[in-house]
């Protein structure tokens with residue numbers, strides 16, 4: 001079972017990824033939790049670039065893909081092959097959204113990724129109004145680029161929501177308490193993965 005959690009910054013992905021892993025472990029499942037960008041060399045380069053200056057659009061896209069190739073081959077594919085539940089905080093849908101917002105075609109990005117990256121069984125898209133998401137993460141990034149940042153995240157949210165009608169996608173409204181969001185996530189799990197108590 002491969003579960004991916006996506007959404008714009010501040011929607012509660014890390015909070016809910018942790019809660020979902022705890023819930024499944026309490027049910028006796030073996031869970032491998034991970035995230036992108038990873039803490040490997042490419043992911044570290046990407047994280048540092050947020051402070052040292054963003055890479056060019058092409059370089060950035062290629063680096064997210066290199067990071068993911070390594071992540072898939074070293075961690076995701078082996079864990080799935082061992083029958084474990086894999087929970088990811090961000091995956092190639094973030095590339096569709098964020099690099100899509102930077103000018104690339106989300107459909108092309110998807111094709112490029114699905115050539116090597118397994119499609120999840122369940123994609124949970126955490127959704128929250130932009131103002132509420134930004135207020136949850138505080139003033140980070142405020143300043144001269146604030147307008148650009150809002151425009152960007154708004155486009156990212158649109159790209160995420162454009163996936164809503166796909167069979168493996170569930171949109172989770174996170175304008176609720178953390179407990180209520182966790183309940184909605186558990187309700188979205190298939191019964192074979194402890195979806196019902």
Ligand SMILES: Nc1ncnc2c1ncn2[C@@H]1O[C@H](COP(=O)(O)OP(=O)(O)O)[C@@H](O)[C@H]1O
Nearest residue numbers: 008009010011012013014015016136176177178
């Ligand atoms: N349902 C919620 N209601 C209110 N605050 C929340 C909720 N879920 C998470 N938060 C808080 O919002 C902030 C962002 O949450 P986080 O899980 O880090 O989001 P993300 O990983 O999507 O950026 C954190 O301070 C977290 O404690």
Ligand SMILES: Cc1cn([C@H]2C[C@H](O)[C@@H](COP(=O)(O)OP(=O)(O)O)O2)c(=O)[nH]c1=O
Nearest residue numbers: 009010036037064090091092094095098099
């Ligand atoms: C996985 C991925 C993340 N990102 C971006 C989204 C985030 O702004 C940033 C870092 O992700 P993340 O660590 O989830 O951010 P935070 O912990 O600050 O919420 O990387 C992309 O632009 N493309 C991608 O493919």
